[in-house]
Amino acid sequence: MSERAPLLTLNGVNTHIGPYHILQGVDLEVPRGALTMLLGRNGAGKTTTLRTIMGLWHASAGSVRFDGADITAWATPDIARAGIAYVPENMGIFADLTVRENLLLAARSGPIDAARLRWIFGLFPALEKFWLLAAGVLSGGQKQMLSIARAIIEPRKLFLIDEPTKGLAPAIIANMIAAFHELKKSSDTTILVVEQNFLFAKSLGDAVAVMDNGRVVHAGAMTALVADRDLQQRLLGLSLDRNQ
Amino acid sequence: MTTRVEQALPPRRRDLAPILLVPLVALAALPLVGSLSTWVTLTLAGLAMGMIIFIIASGLTLVFGLMDVLNFGHGAFISIGAYTAAVLAPSLSGLIRADSLALNLIALLALIALAMAVTGVLGYAFERIIIMPVYRQHLKQILVTIGGLIVAEQIIIAVFGPVLIVLPLPTAFRGSLVFGDIAIERYRLIAVVVGLVIFAAMVLILDRTRIGLLIRAGVENGEMVEALGYHIRRLFAGVFIAGSALAGLGGVMWGFYREALTPGMGMDVMVLVFIVVVIGGLGSVGGCFIGSLLVAVVANYTGFLAPKLALGSNILLMALILLWRSRGLYPVAKR
Ligand SMILES: Nc1ncnc2c1ncn2[C@@H]1O[C@H](COP(=O)(O)OP(=O)(O)OP(=O)(O)O)[C@@H](O)[C@H]1O
Ligand SMILES: [Mg+2]
Numbered sequence: 001m002s003e004r005a006p007l008l009t010l011n012g013v014n015t016h017i018g019p020y021h022i023l024q025g026v027d028l029e030v031p032r033g034a035l036t037m038l039l040g041r042n043g044a045g046k047t048t049t050l051r052t053i054m055g056l057w058h059a060s061a062g063s064v065r066f067d068g069a070d071i072t073a074w075a076t077p078d079i080a081r082a083g084i085a086y087v088p089e090n091m092g093i094f095a096d097l098t099v100r101e102n103l104l105l106a107a108r109s110g111p112i113d114a115a116r117l118r119w120i121f122g123l124f125p126a127l128e129k130f131w132l133l134a135a136g137v138l139s140g141g142q143k144q145m146l147s148i149a150r151a152i153i154e155p156r157k158l159f160l161i162d163e164p165t166k167g168l169a170p171a172i173i174a175n176m177i178a179a180f181h182e183l184k185k186s187s188d189t190t191i192l193v194v195e196q197n198f199l200f201a202k203s204l205g206d207a208v209a210v211m212d213n214g215r216v217v218h219a220g221a222m223t224a225l226v227a228d229r230d231l232q233q234r235l236l237g238l239s240l241d242r243n244q
Numbered sequence: 245m246t247t248r249v250e251q252a253l254p255p256r257r258r259d260l261a262p263i264l265l266v267p268l269v270a271l272a273a274l275p276l277v278g279s280l281s282t283w284v285t286l287t288l289a290g291l292a293m294g295m296i297i298f299i300i301a302s303g304l305t306l307v308f309g310l311m312d313v314l315n316f317g318h319g320a321f322i323s324i325g326a327y328t329a330a331v332l333a334p335s336l337s338g339l340i341r342a343d344s345l346a347l348n349l350i351a352l353l354a355l356i357a358l359a360m361a362v363t364g365v366l367g368y369a370f371e372r373i374i375i376m377p378v379y380r381q382h383l384k385q386i387l388v389t390i391g392g393l394i395v396a397e398q399i400i401i402a403v404f405g406p407v408l409i410v411l412p413l414p415t416a417f418r419g420s421l422v423f424g425d426i427a428i429e430r431y432r433l434i435a436v437v438v439g440l441v442i443f444a445a446m447v448l449i450l451d452r453t454r455i456g457l458l459i460r461a462g463v464e465n466g467e468m469v470e471a472l473g474y475h476i477r478r479l480f481a482g483v484f485i486a487g488s489a490l491a492g493l494g495g496v497m498w499g500f501y502r503e504a505l506t507p508g509m510g511m512d513v514m515v516l517v518f519i520v521v522v523i524g525g526l527g528s529v530g531g532c533f534i535g536s537l538l539v540a541v542v543a544n545y546t547g548f549l550a551p552k553l554a555l556g557s558n559i560l561l562m563a564l565i566l567l568w569r570s571r572g573l574y575p576v577a578k579r
Contacts, residue, residue, distance in 0.1 A: 080473035092468035095577040
């Protein structure tokens with residue numbers, strides 16, 4: 001697997017938001033078929049990195065290469081159509097649309113595939129239960145499930161998922177972990193997950209990258225980081241003790 | 245699976261209160277007006293005018309909801325639609341003067357189609373040339389779109405002169421249907437029917453088609469629509485064109501309603517249109533529909549009952565509605 005070129009490569013990516021210089025040369029490789037965890041303290045630039053990949057911010061320097069193409073300057077819809085699904089930090093649910101309508105829009109290529117929908121209902125039973133309700137009435141965790149369901153409703157090459165466990169109860173997080181294991185089982189799934197919860201991160205991550213101050217300060221195998229408590233302490237600081 | 249839903253949660257809450265507003269206002273006005281026949285006349289005139297305002301305002305509210313674009317230039321398309329009809333009407337005078345409802349309707353529909361085609365094309369140009377460069381800059385939007393409105397008005401004056409142009413109603417649309425002492429003006433009835441057809445078509449499109457879903461989703465969160473792979477700029481251009489064409493349709497209907505055109509007619513109507521868009525809830529077609537009818541019937545009743553209040557009644561109505569619901573009748577969830 002490691003012989004193949006990474007699916008996504010960021011090279012010296014700089015992103016400015018208004019007058020602020022947020023990303024200051026991000027180098028990141030996301031290997032194919034694996035789940036990469038992007039960790040880092042609050043404000044490190046994780047969300048900005050995902051948004052830059054999606055073209056929601058545009059890099060002022062550096063490049064983003066996806067599956068052989070330089071997508072740095074592409075428009076967001078074209079990046080999505082190249083095969084990247086995005087679950088934003090705020091979930092981006094359409095509150096006035098029903099659960100069904102949210103998923104209909106996410107299924108770009110036509111009617112929702114029945115088998116795939118059954119699979120998703122298996123992962124997130126709440127979505128079947130609330131199928132015809134306005135998505136705005138869902139709980140925070142259910143919205144998170146809907147947002148992820150929207151991303152996986154059709155096969156995509158890469159999934160970008162920003163803090164899927166944010167504000168979720170432990171039981172729902174366990175559910176979510178099961179869902180991701182399920183998703184990982186299908187062979188050609190590449191996932192980049194931003195996470196604060198190290199427990200969640202280490203139970204799922206194959207690879208890991210840690211950001212600080214708008215840069216990637218560590219990248220490697222998750223097993224190596226899990227084994228090295230000093231490194232954890234240095235990269236992730238106090239937040240770790242709480243989670244372990 | 246839906247039956248379980250209904251047990252688990254209250255069914256999707258239909259917010260009925262705003263829908264009751266127009267009937268309640270009409271009922272309350274009946275004893276004040278006193279005479280049933282006057283009340284029917286006032287109410288129907290209000291509904292007809294409300295439908296025309298709705299046709300004009302619906303495009304504007306979607307344009308605002310989708311891209312946060314404040315388009316004061318919308319008023320230009322009202323005038324252009326009406327003047328297009330006035331210019332083309334003489335060549336259809338055979339159909340217009342014929343004493344046949346069918347021929348008259350054909351003439352009206354032809355004028356509407358042509359006016360909508362002209363305003364649609366101009367709307368496309370307006371979007372590309374005037375709106376696009378100031379996208380996301382509200383102050384500049386206000387300035388250039390008002391500029392566009394003034395330029396359009398001046399062009400109309402240059403071409404037609406600052407005079408009133410008559411736009412006579414087709415023969416069969418004149419006069420009233422009389423039931424006892426209640427007279428119902430035919431053209432008002434036609435305006436109501438046209439308004440209802442447009443409203444029904446919009447609701448169907450918004451609820452039942454993918455384009456409609458995209459528009460509703462885009463009004464809420466355009467960024468996410470893009471992240472799902474849809475070009476919101478193209479969607480917006482389409483909505484802008486449709487909205488301009490609808491303003492043109494409204495202009496034709498309004499021109500026939502008054503049977504007279506003035507270069508400033510678009511600007512005059514825009515005040516009402518903005519009030520309606522705010523009352524309805526920015527981006528809400530349903531709110532816009534109710535707001536239009538409400539504004540128009542209230543204006544008619546106050547015009548009859550307390551003419552001195554008539555000018556301020558719309559502002560007062562807007563203030564009351566916003567006190568009740570600060571983001572309009574049907575606020576749209578935003579990001
Ligand atoms: N729209 C914006 N305008 C200005 N600054 C911003 C904007 N968005 C993010 N930033 C800044 O960029 C930096 C990185 O933010 P980002 O959201 O990428 O961090 P993060 O790693 O996702 O943090 P968290 O874990 O809290 O979600 C922060 O200092 C933040 O204040
Ligand atoms: Mg973040």
